[in-house]
Amino acid sequence: MPIYPAGSLNTAALTAPDLYIQIQPPKTRYINGVATDILGIVGVADWGPVGAATLIGSPGDASQQFGTQVVRKYDLCTAIAVSIQGGASNIRAVRVTDGTDTAATSALKDTAAATGATLTARYTGTLGNQLSATLSAGSAAASWKLIISLPGIAPEVFDNIIGSGLALWTNIVSAVNNGQSGIRGPSQLVVATVGATTLAPVALGQTVVFAAGTSGNTTITDAVLIGVDGVTGATRKGMYALRGSGAQVANLVDVTDGTQWPTMLTYGLSEGCYMISQGAAGASYVTVSSALTTAGCDSYALKVMVGDWVYWQDQVNGQQRMIAPATFAAAKIASQSPNQSALNKPITNAVSTQRNLTQQPYSIPEIGAINTARLDVITNPCPGGSYFGHRSGLNCSSNAAVNGDNYTRMTNFIALTLAASFGGTIGRLQTPDVRRETKSTMESFLQTLVDQGMIGDVNGGPAFSVQLDKANNPDARVALGYMQADVQVKYLSVIRYFLVNLEGGQAVSIVASATPRT
Incomplete structure (x- = not known):
């Protein structure tokens, strides 16, 4: 009684009489949406891997991987601290350098x-210059102990x-680089190379300090954070490491250089990533709008903030600092469900902004001009109360049908989920069962979004449609290896304008309706 996975047995060419069992996969598959809370941050640091997207989920992760926050431009650790306070908890951080960075070194002597x-x-x-290493007598007789420390x-x-x-010396190097089997793993702080000496270490032990480490942060520009692309991860730098x-x-x-926005936009479209940027500190919405127009960026993949920078209380350095608004905006957007807009949502870790600090809040016409200019701004008050928040919730598209934060986020979420879930269809035979399975899987996922209140038609119409049949897969296309699914999804609308018609007065006549209105 042989057993075969479905498709591996040629049932049209059996020769031996027997019972053949074929294991069939379930006809209905279920897929889960891809993570939408992953925030990519690119900046400079004094420690950590260069050009690699490193997982950060807590302040402890940040300090261990990249060190502490420093008062300077492009500081990665500062952006991570602000983002974590703003609700981001799934960060991919990329460190950049100008290429002059070096690793600190030291030597154990005989x-x-x-x-x-x-x-x-x-x-x-x-x-790395704060590293130290102590070589002394080990716990066991005739043995040695090496302790590597970093504050x-x-x-x-x-x-x-x-x-x-x-x-x-060879065993010391092996312990550092390979770990000690069953005791501990290799060092996460240093790598070791053996010398040529045959003499013993200093008998009373020794402590050595490290030196000559440099960060390579001297000539950092906006272009360095953009980086360069490549066919492999090893050649990618800056933004492309994401x-x-x-x-x-x-x-x-x-990053405030408007000439870099088209490059950011191109990357965002190719990766399904919402790119957040801003104007220089103090740049008015008129100035930033002009830069956006000059850059020629008109797409849902880019969001540009007015150059009204936000103040933040830096507990580590004990001072109130001016931080780029994109750092707050990106954290807020990443921490929300993709069907939500940043519009009117509180930003709790903002202390003030440049405009608020001068007691010059935006007027309604100014807010309207910012919206018309396809920009966004963080300010206080918001329509919901006296708190800091976004006042447009828009991307840079001039098309009103696609210019909301929620459009960018939901479109990328659904597209990336479908892309991640149906790669296994390639190489299969196009049969009625394959079509039904693919269609039902898509519909099951979209129905889940309906049940979660992420998509839908508020007036009662269908929330989605999936077509995968002979009508959109004619024989001529099928013969060439194509299978096409046409998917339509209706997003829930973000309320931008709430109109209340008030009729009041002594002469008003009110007639109660017997049937409640919906």
Whole structure:
């Protein structure tokens, strides 16, 4: 009684009489939406991997991976701290440098002051200069212990390392680079290389400090954060290091150069990522609008904030700092469900803005002009009360049907989910069962969105439609290997204008209706 997965048995060419079992997959599949809360941030730091999208989920992750926040332009750790306070909890952070960064180094010496092992910081940056290593007697007899320390991070201890002469130094290097089996893993702070000495370490032990680490932050420009693309992850830098990370919202820290917006827009369209940027600090909506027009960016994939920067209380450095509004906007958008707009949503970690600090709140005509200019701004008050929040909730598209934050987010969410779920269809035979299975899977996913209140028709019409049959798959197309599904989805509308018609007075006549209106 042989058993076969469905499709692996040629049922038209059986020769041996027997019972054949074919395992059939379920006719109905269920898919889950891709994560929409992944926020990509690109900036500079004094520690951490360069050009790699690194997962950050908490302040502890940030300090361990990239160090502490510094008062400077393009600072990655500052943007991470603001974003986490703003509700972002699934961050992919990318560190950039100007190419001059170096890793701090130090050397463990033998009794003749020759190098037994060279220790090099795992990452480039000035934070590596705070590393230290102590080599002393181990817990077991005739053994050695190496302790590697970096302030703010638990020390790494490699104990009971045995051997003599060159063998001992080789074992020390192996413990650092490969870990100690069953005891601890390799060092996350340094890498080691062995010297050529055959002498023992200094008998009383030694502590060495690291030096010569540089961060490569001297000549950073907006273009460095944009970076360069490549066919492999190793050649990608800056923004392009976010490719494949799943980030659906991206913030290039403090980038204000309007000539870079078309490049950001192109990336956003290709990756299904909402790119958030802004004008320079103090730049009015007139100035930023002119830059946007000059850049020629008219698409749902880019959002540009007015140059009214936001003040934030930096607890680490003990001062109130002016932060780019895109940092707040990107965090708020990423932390929300994709069907929501940033419009009128409170931003709780904003202290003030440049305009609010001068006690010059925006007038209604100014807010209207900002909306007309396809820009957004963070200010206080908002329609919902005296709090800081967005006043347009718009992307840079001039098409009113697609210019909402929710359009960008929902379109990318649905498109990326479908792209991630139906790759397995390629290579299968186009049969009625395959069509039915694909269609029902799509409909099941979209119905889930209806049930969750993420899509729908408020007036009672259908929320979606999926067509996958002979009407849109004629024989000529099928013969060429095509299978086409036409999907329509109706998003819920964001209320932008609430009109209340008030009739009051002593002469008003009110007639009660017996049938409640809906």
